[in-house]
Amino acid sequence: MEIVKPFVKWAGGKNSLIPQLTKYYPVELINGNIERYVEPFVGGGAVLLDILQKYEVKEAYAFDINKDLINCYNVIKNNVEALIQELDKKEKDFLILDSDNRQKYFYNIRTEYNSYVLNDELNIKRASEFIFLNRTCFNGLYRVNKDGKFNVPCGKYKNPTICDSNNLRNLSKLIQNVTFEYGDYRKSEDLITENTFVYFDPPYRPLSVTSGFTSYTKEDFNDENQKELAQYYNQLNLKNAKLMLSNSNPKNVNEEDNFFDTIYDGFIINEVSAKRMINSNAKGRGEISELLITNYEEQSKWNSQITSTITMEAFA
Numbered sequence: 001m002e003i004v005k006p007f008v009k010w011a012g013g014k015n016s017l018i019p020q021l022t023k024y025y026p027v028e029l030i031n032g033n034i035e036r037y038v039e040p041f042v043g044g045g046a047v048l049l050d051i052l053q054k055y056e057v058k059e060a061y062a063f064d065i066n067k068d069l070i071n072c073y074n075v076i077k078n079n080v081e082a083l084i085q086e087l088d089k090k091e092k093d094f095l096i097l098d099s100d101n102r103q104k105y106f107y108n109i110r111t112e113y114n115s116y117v118l119n120d121e122l123n124i125k126r127a128s129e130f131i132f133l134n135r136t137c138f139n140g141l142y143r144v145n146k147d148g149k150f151n152v153p154c155g156k157y158k159n160p161t162i163c164d165s166n167n168l169r170n171l172s173k174l175i176q177n178v179t180f181e182y183g184d185y186r187k188s189e190d191l192i193t194e195n196t197f198v199y200f201d202p203p204y205r206p207l208s209v210t211s212g213f214t215s216y217t218k219e220d221f222n223d224e225n226q227k228e229l230a231q232y233y234n235q236l237n238l239k240n241a242k243l244m245l246s247n248s249n250p251k252n253v254n255e256e257d258n259f260f261d262t263i264y265d266g267f268i269i270n271e272v273s274a275k276r277m278i279n280s281n282a283k284g285r286g287e288i289s290e291l292l293i294t295n296y297e298e299q300s301k302w303n304s305q306i307t308s309t310i311t312m313e314a315f316a
Contacts, residue, residue, distance in 0.1 A: 009140030010044030040185030086128035
């Protein structure tokens with residue numbers, strides 16, 4: 001089976017970071033002792049897809065407060081062929097147009113998308129509009145205004161892939177045992193046990209006033225929300241679940257900023273290198289440091305401890 005990729009471009013998506021993140025997966029996941037995987041902020045789902053393709057977990061749950069995103073996952077899971085038909089038509093209609101008419105087509109779809117609200121039923125048409133806009137908008141950025149309206153302008157791609165039918169079919173097969181639910185991260189609480197691995201990828205704390213330009217829903221995620229999430233993280237730690245959380249590293253711009261050191265005091269704060277892929281200024285797309293907070297030691301340290309124990313026993 002081909003490697004399954006995220007179906008959507010997502011600001012802060014973890015696809016490029018997977019080789020680094022895998023080094024911090026809990027040993028229990030690798031050893032097959034994790035029975036359940038939970039993502040309270042699924043977003044583009046890169047980590048979810050990586051885990052489903054590499055490890056055996058009996059069940060997985062994914063949550064997000066972006067209702068349209070959850071609708072897309074559930075449409076792909078339950079009715080992928082109908083979605084492919086809708087996207088294939090949009091792709092053919094769009095690609096034959098010249099630049100000016102592509103702009104008109106895009107803004108017509110955007111206006112239609114913003115004209116109604118998703119209800120609780122699966123909506124294939126809505127999912128196709130969501131994916132079309134994501135694939136053709138500027139920088140592949142999903143952003144809404146305070147009224148919840150998608151407001152990203154049209155991009156200028158020559159031949160964008162709007163209908164990736166092979167990947168959508170493979171994704172549909174992969175996620176058959178995943179439960180996708182619309183809701184706040186706290187909705188995951190009752191699912192967490194000591195045999196659960198939880199990966200948190202919340203909206204990042206902005207590194208500066210101007211860098212907080214992405215809003216995935218009409219609600220913001222401010223410092224108070226970050227503190228509440230840290231309390232929830234600590235609450236799940238008491239259940240002995242394995243926890244991993246990503247966030248920005250404020251020390252990139254201010255060495256004295258100990259915000260995350262304070263709210264995650266007592267946990268292990270690791271640093272990984274990341275590239276900013278979505279930024280209006282090309283100079284702002286360089287490599288920076290991000291935080292990866294765990295409640296367990298990384299694999300290399302755990303393995304070295306095992307090796308040391310074996311060596312000591314051999315010489316005893």
